[in-house]
Amino acid sequence: MSWETVIGLEVHVQLLTRSKMFCGCSAKYGDPPNTNVCPVCLGLPGALPVPNEEAVRLAVRAACALGCTVHTRSVFARKNYFYPDLPKGYQISQYEEPLATRGTLEIESPDRGPLTVGITRLHLEEDAGKSFHDRFPGLTAVDLNRSGVPLIEIVSEPDLRTPAEARAYLTALKQVLRWLGVSDCNMEEGSLRVDANVSVRPIGERRFGTRREVKNMNSFSGLERAIAHATTRLVDEYRAYGDKKSIVVLGEMFRIAEEDKAIAQATLTFDAATATTSVVRSKEESHDYRYFPEPDLPPLVLSDAWLQGVRDGLPELPAARRRRFELQYGLAPSEAAVVAATAAIADHFERLAALLGTGAGKDAWNWEANDVVALSEGSEAVPDALPPERIAEVVGLVRSNTLSRQAAKKVLAAMLTDPGPARAIADRLGLIQVQDAGAIEDWVREVVAAHAAEVERYRAGETKLLGFLTGQAMKRSQGKADPKAVTAALARILGS
Numbered sequence: 001m002s003w004e005t006v007i008g009l010e011v012h013v014q015l016l017t018r019s020k021m022f023c024g025c026s027a028k029y030g031d032p033p034n035t036n037v038c039p040v041c042l043g044l045p046g047a048l049p050v051p052n053e054e055a056v057r058l059a060v061r062a063a064c065a066l067g068c069t070v071h072t073r074s075v076f077a078r079k080n081y082f083y084p085d086l087p088k089g090y091q092i093s094q095y096e097e098p099l100a101t102r103g104t105l106e107i108e109s110p111d112r113g114p115l116t117v118g119i120t121r122l123h124l125e126e127d128a129g130k131s132f133h134d135r136f137p138g139l140t141a142v143d144l145n146r147s148g149v150p151l152i153e154i155v156s157e158p159d160l161r162t163p164a165e166a167r168a169y170l171t172a173l174k175q176v177l178r179w180l181g182v183s184d185c186n187m188e189e190g191s192l193r194v195d196a197n198v199s200v201r202p203i204g205e206r207r208f209g210t211r212r213e214v215k216n217m218n219s220f221s222g223l224e225r226a227i228a229h230a231t232t233r234l235v236d237e238y239r240a241y242g243d244k245k246s247i248v249v250l251g252e253m254f255r256i257a258e259e260d261k262a263i264a265q266a267t268l269t270f271d272a273a274t275a276t277t278s279v280v281r282s283k284e285e286s287h288d289y290r291y292f293p294e295p296d297l298p299p300l301v302l303s304d305a306w307l308q309g310v311r312d313g314l315p316e317l318p319a320a321r322r323r324r325f326e327l328q329y330g331l332a333p334s335e336a337a338v339v340a341a342t343a344a345i346a347d348h349f350e351r352l353a354a355l356l357g358t359g360a361g362k363d364a365w366n367w368e369a370n371d372v373v374a375l376s377e378g379s380e381a382v383p384d385a386l387p388p389e390r391i392a393e394v395v396g397l398v399r400s401n402t403l404s405r406q407a408a409k410k411v412l413a414a415m416l417t418d419p420g421p422a423r424a425i426a427d428r429l430g431l432i433q434v435q436d437a438g439a440i441e442d443w444v445r446e447v448v449a450a451h452a453a454e455v456e457r458y459r460a461g462e463t464k465l466l467g468f469l470t471g472q473a474m475k476r477s478q479g480k481a482d483p484k485a486v487t488a489a490l491a492r493i494l495g496s
Helices: 053-065 163-180 220-245 250-259 304-312 318-329 333-339 343-356 361-375 388-399 405-415 422-429 437-450 452-459 465-476 483-495
Strands: 003-014 076-080 090-094 100-109 113-126 130-136 139-143 150-156 192-202 212-217 266-271 276-282
Touching: 003 163, 003 220, 053 100, 053 113, 053 150, 053 163, 053 304, 090 113, 100 163, 163 192, 163 220, 163 318, 192 220, 192 250, 212 220, 212 276, 220 250, 220 266, 220 276, 318 333, 318 343, 318 361, 333 343, 333 361, 343 361, 343 388, 361 388, 361 405, 388 405, 388 422, 405 422, 437 452, 437 465, 437 483, 452 465, 452 483, 465 483
Parallel strands: 212 266
Antiparallel strands: 003 150, 003 192, 076 090, 100 113, 113 150, 130 139, 192 212, 266 276
């Protein structure tokens, strides 16, 4: 018998609003420290919070996309704790009556295939400020610009079993949130942060083990490494307990350790430089935060009509679009995933497929995946210089044998800075294919004369040399000859 890891994720997502959750201060990242603050987000006496309607709309949009039940009545609560970057001494969040509950997210597990991960809850809250421990020797600096920025916290069920599944879940969630325009999910700027709740148990055991919460993970790879190390720590602690008690049966060791509370709950921090976790404090329970309803805010009440308006405004979601691309355009699942990576690329692909004509889905995929996506250089969107109409113009030149496929790549790259027609760009770059039969035959005869040994071997049955000879003729034409015409001319001359 061996150990199984049980993982649940708490994902904190900054909403894509211009202003903060309960005041009009800017939520912009990167401004000078402590400049986007006011009496409300500083918690000064007499300042009253007012909810940001756009933040509520984005939160509901995310909840609907995740299949959650959105409650028409939810309650803001005070989460009380002391930390230098929390000026009020409490955080406005939601606790007993959250905005939304009971959702799901479909992911592809590397080990278990298609997997449905439960969403326990999605609630609104405000962010705290940010502490810097490395700016001034022996001192901690505090920037309160982020204090009050609107967040949603998305809590998963403990349905994940490996670090790779945790990464797959976070990847799928990030895609949905970006697709909807709910958040930019930029981990480097702190607009997507994740805490992992990790426990272990013997395979086959139904009860959960002692939970460790891992914080300070600032990348997807960091998430995987942190979970792996936290798992190792827990397994080692159970084994050490078993050795101490002379228990060798794994299930018995687990049961007794849990009953004795021998393995303590704790919050861990992750050090990316060493890929290790360390304990920072004992794990808090909900009662440690002394939650109670926020007295300065009434319950958040949403009308059925308003909720329906948000639902009606949802686009076709990534998973549904991938499935449709497979059926409508005959794409493999992996191919559909490439052109449905972002909403902008998916829209661009569909418009290109329509321009290229009925049954051209696979052809459109080749251009989108191999050329357009590459020229987008990792961006969420396609460059403005490459609308589907310009791509279709290049495709038309290739279909008419005016351009080779390789030359077309050069034309597309040039289009990024040259707004002219594709034919004019190709002319300027000297890429138009030569169709003149006489010129092509001259190049072919020069190659035949220069490579007598290869010609002899070809005529003796080594037909694969036709590709070599075609390449030599293309070199002589400086890439301008039509490859099909060159191959045809070679086959005719070599066969005579």
